[in-house]
Amino acid sequence: MTITLAIVGRPNVGKSTLFNRLAGRKLALVDDTPGVTRDRRPGDAKLVDLRFRMIDTAGLEVAGPDTLEGRMRAQSEAAMDEADGALFLIDAKAGLTPADELLADILRKRGKPVVLVANKAESKGSESGMYDAYRLGLGEPCPISAEHGGGMLDLRDAIVETFGEERCFPPKNDPLAEAITDVDIPIPQGADDEDEGPEYDESKPLRVAIVGRPNAGKSTLINRFLGEERLLTGPEAGITRDSIAVDFEWQGRKIKLFDTAGLRRKARVQEKLEKLSVADALRAIRFAEVVVIVFDSTIPFEKQDLQIADLVVREGRAPIIAFNKWDLIENRQEKLAELREMTERLLPQIRGIRAVTVAGQTGDGLDRLMENIAMVHKTWNKRVSTAKLNRWLDHTQGHHPPPAVSGRRLKLKYMTQIKSRPPGFMISCTRPEAVPESYTRYLVNSLRKDFDLPGIPLRVVYRSGDNPYASKDGKTKRPSLMPKKSARRTVSGKLAPKKRSG
Template sequence: MSFTVAIVGRPNVGKSTLFNRLVGKKLALVDDTPGVTRDRRPGDAKLIDLRFTIIDTAGLEETGPDTLEGRMRAQTEAAIDEADLTLFVVDAKAGLTPLDKTFGELLRRSGKPVVLVANKSEAKGSDGGFYDAFTLGLGEPVPVSAEHGQGMIDLRDAIVAAIGEERAFPEEIDEAETNVRVSPDEVGDEAGEDIEPEYDETKPLRVAIVGRPNAGKSTLINRFLGEDRLLTGPEAGITRDSISVEWDWRGRTIKMFDTAGMRRKARVQEKLEKLSVADALRAIRFAEIVVIVFDATIPFEKQDLQIVDLVLREGRAAVIAFNKWDLVEDPQAVLAELREKTDRLLPQARGIRAVPISGQTGYGLDKLMQAIIDTDRIWNKRISTAKLNRWLEHTQVQHPPPAVSGRRIKLKYMTQVKARPPAFMISCTRADALPESYVRYLTNGLRADFDMPGVPIRIHFKAAENPFENRKKKR
């Protein structure tokens, strides 16, 4: 991207609505409640012929630095420092407030180019607020309607005038001269189903961090980054949007998603919390590896187990992180107890990797990242058809399928139909009569014999076709 733009303003002036308009997706949560956005969220914006990075920020408020609002303001000020240009959004419908004037003065002192945006200009009676915006001394305001998409051409012209045409339209790289690499995932099964592709250790990895409220998810990501990138504090439920951050671990790009704490469904009543949980679920579906953060001081609550089960049902590879390990008094005894509970309470994820960590001190983070990489390697695993059929034959000899109604079920052929997660197809007779206990036996055998602990395994059964089924009987 050519330049970076931060959207700032007091709460509830439509910053997140404008952000969603510019990125072309509903990435940021939007609600009538003031103060929905808390962390700063980056995105790739497109405005007519402009391409740039846009940063959504929390509403600016005057308060002490130790309060939640004060920490939110610090995040916004960091976004202003990072950006090349600031969009200062005011509410033309409600008119200017003393807070607008205070923060207009703050932006003037920053020395960065500022574009004044008068949002909600489509509303009746917004002319007064539009003309009042001239008193801020930040130039002519741009009347827009972020909700309806009005005034976007004028906003584009104002951004180009503020940033300069050289920054707005950098010279494009000739794509014909660049080398195009095809990733292994883009090669279909036609390349040969018996080939077991090697794991690509350079491919970027998407990781979602989930868990109950106040389990330490944002603190953990901040420790990985080495900076206070995400808003943290003793209050439960600080994070609302699912924020993505990128960093490198041993030369590999990691895109990590911080998500809102997920409480029991019966307790989620407010609309805003429902939106936050829905955003967290989207992050889980988009991720490849999901780290479920447990509070080591109160682990294995019912909600913890439900979150793990949700992740596995979505087909994602899971890793458990026992956070707040620095508060545990007898680590060895507690670790042995936690491992026993993990095996007993999560039989559907037998062998799942569980790592004790401390987001506050940084203990165990390298082990956690190594567990993430190892789990992703298994999640991408492919097994040749020849090996699978030899295994299927050996497994049936050891433990044949049961006879149902006096007729034996025969498993004839097996192949892997996809990875991420590993999924297999078995051709057999009377597929609908195969008992669930034998399916679990096959799943556990695959997990043990092909070294696939902790990842969901799918087995689909297909009834063998009878070539004489539709043939009419001879008279």
Template sequence: MSFTIAIVGRPNVGKSTLFNRLVGRKLALVHDEPGVTRDRRRHEARLVDLRFDVIDTAGLEEGDASTLPGRMRAQTEIAVGEADLALFLVDAKNGLTAADRTFADILRRSGKPVVLVANKAEARGAEAGLYDAYALGLGEAVPVSAEHGQGLGDLRDAIVEAIGEERALAHEREGGADEAETDIAVEDVPEGEEPAYDDTKPLRIAIVGRPNAGKSTLINRLVGQERLLTGPEAGITRDSISVDWQWRGRKVRLFDTAGMRRKARVQEKLEKLSVGDALRAIRFAEVVVVVFDSMIPFEKQDLQIVDLIAREGRAPVIAFNKWDLVEDRQERLADLHERTARLLPQIRGVRAVPVSGETGYGLDRLMEEIVATHKVWNRRVATARLNKWLDAVAQHHPPPAVSGRRIKLKYITQAKTRPPGFVLSCSRPDALPASYLRYLTNALREDFDLPGVPVRLMLRSPDNPFAGKAKRRR
């Protein structure tokens, strides 16, 4: 049976650095500015021979429950309640503060086992801070350097002592060897058959949009709990936080991302890191929900985000959020659908759903459209059907003649899915006009029911077996 560890402490003591060290990847944003982490982040971790879940938390902030610091503190208290053990980080370099003593009292009242960790122990003069940690009454502090990976063996021993050897080493006793897992099965598809969609595989969904569009509120309403920090302030979310959930028995991983402003407005390094984290979430996801504010939709940044998703090859779905604030809904919805078709021609047929993260309106339909888009994104068309289609479209609208020579369309096949990608073999591919290429792409999308996802059509010239060979003399 595994266990869970929460990393807690005041701001800027190195909690996220230690989290990244235990996880083995740079998942959490790290910056010199205090208070970078706001939401709690959970991930599988390992320390020498221990296997466990670790939760990164926001630093202890004093403030009323309705304020942003108060809501951050509530998220930290939830993390401590979920954990079996708390790693209480203090800064050995700068010594104890009043916030450290306050946090020590909170942890004592929680009744959870606590391991006191003195981070930044590699710094000059850190010995004094290490001895000061005894004043907290939580026992001897374990000196570590999360930045350089020092002292992790001692930390492992302290965790085993605090939680018990039987619980800590249960993974080894069960024979739990690490196995490489993937949610993408590679199968040979017989010629002429189209594989059925597998609705048992996990689904990865990223929620993106401009700041204050209601992304975190939408995820909280979907999962049915206050999992993510929300509020009227713009730009609350900084890290891309993953939330595991189930919808109608299917495993879903949701990624909440930071609001993405126009590039010219992003000046601070921390915001650049947040946007970079959001872009990584888009690349990792399968379906990307772009949250529009129904009161001010189709800002230039909204359109650029959808275009970015299309260029990355992800499957976009638009959610018109804050629908509870709209008065004339029928007229507004018709206008939004018309503008969607007109302003986003590169993703013809993209699904757009009115929702309200505040009330829960339209969320079931949003998930249904997400699954429908994911099916299209994974669709494979048999080669025989494609070549019959190619003959028909070439007869209906033949390719143009360039320099007196007509371009011949020879063969087409689907090279990949996720998104659907096709390879067209033709004579002189460099001479085929872009307008005719768009005609073929739109015909593919319409005839094979591929709405709302990027469709890639690549050209290549046929192989000439006699190319480069000298002509035989008689």
């Protein structure tokens, strides 16, 4: 069985930097500002030939349980209880502090193996900090440089010596030894080159991102799904900074939920750390398959809400609206009719989008939300055969033909689906550049209605057939019916003699 190690330490000692180094990529946000990490983030570590699970934690700070720092400390202590041991990081350049000694006492009381790691050992004057680390009574410190990758071999040997080779290197026939996979779940690709794709597999894992404005209740909603206080929540706006992925199972189906930072208006995002958080949230949207846009039912459809919804549609993800804080609404029937009318009026680019009322505090509506997530994901993967599309295209043109542009008629010849996730269609026509945008909207809305594709983004592109008489400059060369003068020949194939004048 593989081991799980919690990376602990006081703020700004390089825990997230070491986490990214062991993961082999930048998963956690890193900044010089202390206290960047707030939630605990799990991940898979690779250290030469050693594989293990790791948990990035927030920096330990002495504060009351009702404060934000106190709730961050509770998350770190929960990670210590979950892990088999700890990587205790200290700053070799700054030396020991009272916070380091307090954390060492907490680790000793838990009685779990601890690997003492002296980070920033490449700095000048770090030797004195390493010697001070012996006072903690946790053994010999392992000097490393998480920023530059120095001392990783020594860290690997220290972990193996602390936990033993049997736990660090389980037998190959152990099924759990092969259970360590990458954090990413491979995207199940449809058979885009086939006319009819495979049937929808309801057992495949699903990736869902939860996005919205700050303080809309995203983390609370995920905690209610999991049934535990997995993510840091509170009345303060902007608590979540990293995009945290948590595993969840619903009716036997594995689901990975991504909690993201609140997205404010671009003009208000000025600090570097918030820019990093927003970029991480946008990355989570592109990585997800279904995106749940959380609206505050008390103040719905703010301008930023509409911009987030438009962003999700432009990225091609499958969107769902969750009207959160429904338990605070009094006249629910009247409010529900108002929300339905506003959804149809303010989001015309995604006609038929699914909307569910939920309450993150009480858990009402979560089952309906998961059912709609499964349904919209199935629609997002849908494929339509070419024969059906061409019969539909002939009927649609006959009912409402494309308009004439510059006195010339447009002719739509052929149609096929070139991709799914989201569905994309190609139409072969005479002049692709002349098709009006209004007619494209008409085709998209007809596709939604006739093939049952509501609430997902659809892509329609136009292409023209190859013109053998088209030159490189775009002008059409007309074939000449008269033979060239230089090519005049007799019946026998010889050149005819030129006639002399006079």
